[in-house]
Amino acid sequence: MIENLTFNVAQLLKEPIGAVRAGQVAADVRRLAPELAQADSTVExxxxxxxxxxxxxxxxxxxxxxxxxxxxxxxxxxEPVALTLEIELEEVFAQTVDVLTGQAITPEEDDRALWIDDRHLLDLGEVLRQNALVAAPMHPLCRPDCRGLCVICGQNLNEETCTCEAEPDARWAILAKLLQNNES
Ligand SMILES: [Zn+2]
Ligand SMILES: [Zn+2]
Known part of the structure; x- marks a missing residue:
């Protein structure tokens, strides 16, 4: 994949305010946000x-x-779950150098990930990384009714059941005892 995360905006900044450029972003998720590529595979x-x-x-x-x-x-x-994330990006990047005079500008923006560098390069890397992490689900599921792992032996209960007796919950034990007393 040819990555395309850095854009030279020198020419755009010489044009009037409101001037527009369209572009395409391309990034390798394994490199950009390894947190979102949690499987031992080399698939891109x-x-x-x-x-x-x-x-x-x-x-x-x-x-x-x-x-x-x-x-x-x-x-x-x-188990690994393959997902497609939708990322809406809307950020303002600040100039740090005046493109016409070469004079340094101190941007009001504190976040350096949103600074255009002194060579007029705008780097989307960190901003895209953060937006992608926010777009990822907190609790992804391999399927809606995933049965999870046995808390005792660790068996994947989607594949096979195990013979572990579930620990009785103390509150249910009291109820069970009451019911037993009623019956006898
Ligand atoms: Zn699962
Ligand atoms: Zn078990």
């Missing part, structure tokens, strides 16, 4: 999609609608 996981750069007062507005492949462990059985 891609994050791709269109984006738009708009010259704003003091920077560049980046808007994109990306799709990302991801592999996360099932939150119940830990």
């Amino acid at each position: 996981l891609a994050m791709t999609g269109p984006m738009r750069l708009t010259h704003t007062d003091g920077g560049v507005l980046v808007q994109g609608a990306l799709t990302s492949q991801a592999v996360l462990p099932c939150s119940r059985c830990l």
Whole structure:
């Protein structure tokens, strides 16, 4: 995959405010956000999609609608789950150098991930990483009715049942005793 995460915006910043460029983003998820590629496989996981750069007062507005492949462990059985994430991107990157005069500008933006560097390169890497992590589900499931792992022996209960006796819950034990007394 040819990665495309860095954009030279020098020319765009020389144009009037409101000038637009369209582009394509392409990233290798394994490299960009290894947290979203949790499987021992070398299959490529891609994050791709269109984006738009708009010259704003003091920077560049980046808007994109990306799709990302991801592999996360099932939150119940830990088997890998393949997912497709939708990532909506909308961030303003700030200039740190005036493109016409070469003079340094101190941006109001504190987050350096949102700074255009002194060579007028806009790097989407960190912002995309953060947005992708937010787009990932907190509790992914391999299937809606995943039975998970036995808490005693660790058997994957989707594959096979085990013979472990579930520990009786203390509250149910009291109830069971009451019922027994009633019956006798
Ligand atoms: Zn599962
Ligand atoms: Zn078991």
